[in-house]
Amino acid sequence: MTDYSKIDFSELAAAFADDEVVTHSYVRDIRLASGRVIALITLDNGRDHTRPSTLGPVTLIELGERLDELTARAAAGEIQAVAITGKPYFLAAGADLSKVGEIPSRDIALKMGQLGHMVFGKLGELGVPSFTFINGLALGGGLEVALNSDYRTVDASAPAIALPEVFLGIVPAWGGAYLLPNLIGIENALKVVIENPLKNNRMLKAKDALELGIADAMFAPVNFLEDSLKWADGVLGGSVQVKRPNVPGKLERLAKWDVAVGIARKSIEGKLGTTAKSPYVALDLLKAAKSGTKAEGFAREDEALADLVSGDQFVASIYAFNLVQKRAKRPAGAPDKSLARKVTKVGIIGAGLMASQFALLFVRRLQVPVVITDLDQARVDKGLAYIRDEIGTLEQKGRIDADEANRLRALVSGTTDKADFSDCDWVIEAVFEDLAVKQQVFAEVEPHLSETAIIATNTSSLSVEEIGEKLTHPERLVGFHFFNPVAVMPLIEIVKTPKTDDETLATAFATAAKLKKSAVLTADAPGFVVNRLLAKVMGEAARAVDEGTPVPVVEKALAPIGLPMGPFELIDLVGWAVAAHVQDTMVREFPERFYASENMHALSKLGSPVVEKDKHGKVTDLTKDAKKAITVGKTSVDAATILRRVEDELAREIKLMLDEGVVTAAEDIDLCLILGAGWPFQAGGATPYLDRVGASERVFGDTFHHPAIRGVGA
């Protein structure tokens, strides 16, 4: 058993002392109606609501000192309970992540866990009951403060309660992995600790926390603290009985626990593969929490955290997290925001499915008139009907109320007369991916537009500059490349041609932000970022199959990267014809570097399912029909060869893109792959992974990042 009191934490505190925004632990005695005194600790970093309280070593040491003092006061009979709450809107947002990526050694990482355990553990050893009043956001270590307390209340308006550690490549290790399953049962704990973080970091609302049994009581925000104190008084006096129906009993431990963990493990393996470490470490910890003492559980968490924090995946995850949280909000290369023009009406050329999805997105987010157009009234009417149906669906689901639905329906109109675009500030096309077609529709529309209207193209593979060749004002043309499904995927590649002016570009960035999308600036280069790199992956997969490698081998070859789907699952999702077309485009531009496959074209014309899938949607093999439709060679390669080829080709292509100035920095490549293709945090997108597996070194004798984004190692 670890004796935390014997550990010297001074080195850890010193490493943070200069930069930590310390969350102070203020203590005030409160006399309750019964006459009992509760010592109320307020966690407050002294900053406003834009800087949630976080928990660093200096913060923890201070809290520990306060808890020691309160333990003595409890022994002296001065206080009958201790409670913790936070500054308005926040309990605490968890460990201070701003420095955690710079932890210098495994030993310091180990002490990070141990310090949390030592301090939070005191909440169970005060000699009087401890309470946490979850007054607002409680994430990670913030929620673990509560879990280490004897009782918890939650403010009904608390916006987010979660243990997001697994999302970031670590595990709840200040007691969460041991305490939570022993409080709310193994199945609920699996959901909170593993399932939710892996679902795009889903978080709980207060009501969920109450239902799961994380909180014992919930109170309305109007009198949250007053009601919590009154409730605590009732608990202390015995008039309030705390019921915890989800606390696991003997039967659950004997019969359910291991089974539930086993099912969860199978499900994660099926959906995610086994590359990401943190979900499996979390599974092991949750499994072990079934028996043994709290001290043993804490010691397991210490070691697990130290391993993960000093590993590569966590550091890459933090890199990725910062890209998504920070860089995505301040796109590199975007012109000054003040140059952006107002968009008060949107014109959409096309009334097909993509165009209709654009119309829905623009009208919902911008709340301005949106007019769609197409060759004939029948197509326009079909598009309008789709949009109005979708608005109706949103209304039925309660996402918008009836007034808002009416407003949106009234804002959308259709026309076959291009003159109706005359007062649009933003016109975007969603017509067939063909240069001549796109050139022609813009040429038809431009004479009707005001001189300041922005023209945007959603092309995924054509040259934006060439699309604008026939425009009188090509400086107002910008590429605005969405990803499918438009409503869900968070990325837009904003493409600047040599002629695009700053006002146009600024308007494109402002519009993307209003659409609640993250935008990355790219040059007008074939495939921009995401499609160019996915074409590399798909091309290498096709090449291996053409050579005679069985599809199951190819499909699993890239598992060590941890991609969300294998290459053929991806191709099947985007469509075999689209994929073949993208390959052709890239080969046309770069015949020496990209690979097009006749077999891909054959499969795109198959007309029946191309692949077999398992229950998780993973491709297991080609269908019989598909196998008949293709011709393959006899030089099968192994998985390691395919993986190495993909790694090397990606490293080579990304280096070229950076040298060509397709994007500002490697960070933008990674951001595009994370947001546009779902590449994993633990790989940092692509470049941290390529550096750490040596692909960068093999291909161009250097790394993308200096220093490389690596853990300190054991």
Place this chain on the structure above:
Amino acid sequence: MYWNTRADDLAVKAITGLLERNPNLPPERVDDVAIAATTQQGDQGLTLGRTAAILAGLPMSVPGFAIDRMCAGAMTAVTTTGSGIGFGQYDVVIAGGVEHMGRHPMGLDADPNPRFLTEKLVAADALNMGNTAERLHDRFPELTKERSDRFGMLSQQKVQAAYDAGHIQPDLVPVAIRTAEGWGLASEDEGRRPATTMEGLASLKTPFRPHGRVTAGNASPLTDGATAAILASSDAAKELGLTTKMRMVSFGFAGVEPEVMGIGPIPSTEKALKRAGLSIDDIGLFELNEAFAVQVLSFLDHFGIADDDARVNPWGGAIAIGHPLAASGVRLMLQLARQFEQHPEVRYGITAMCVGLGQGGTVIWENPHHKRYGKGR
């Protein structure tokens, strides 16, 4: 205590405290919410009755409005909505008031019409309440500083005795407060000075005049607070099972010279007595707002009541508890209602207060615990 607490939040917490104590009242049955404040701006503005009702969680269907009669705000909220009940247009209302005098000192940013001065309608110093209290000492020389000080000291002692007996606490709503040292809980009146002595009072400064008579010891302090009460028709009270604590019998408001605003409760009380067909001798309990000791004493002298009459402010008053202007009217009612419970032999009581700019307000109440309650005279 309340420096970091918004004024509207104080009003909201008074309302939620009230609803919590009256679980029988379905919130949607509240027909109106009248909340008073003197300085209706900033966190004390924006149609307080409506905003406080929403923030307190009352249904959107419940309307609300704001009221201002300076110190008699809550009293006017009560009489106005009570009149609506009497006229049959309301079943149940919530009436109260709030004044955050820390954030909204009396008269802050006021822009009095210059005609008040140029036409000598009101003396320049009549807008300062301390000066009007000094003016009462001038008018009634028999109201000495010594009498005022003694009244102030007794008020402090009576409030503390009432606290010690647990009379005050049941009607208080604890409020969480944010301080530099973390969250705390306000659960008692902050300004009490139970150790006050005559010697101590004699040494206090007279801030309104050199060698004057009005001091911090014989005047109400600047206080932040809020109050709320439920008023209902007797039919609605019966239907909903609401406990009747008092019955409104009559009320009166009256104007006096602003320079001596403290005597306002004298004519307002005479009006209210006349309308009720009662005389001062019928009144068994008096809750008189202690804006200034001298102003209460002028009332007592007028009606021939002794300074230390046991019927008057038996649990002390604003000199010790404070006078958050537009909130105080309901605070007087709360204390009178509690005393009615303890004094079933008393049939009628009054709440009365002076009002800035030369006014007085009085409400006469009947004790439901009296054996002749509801049976006529």
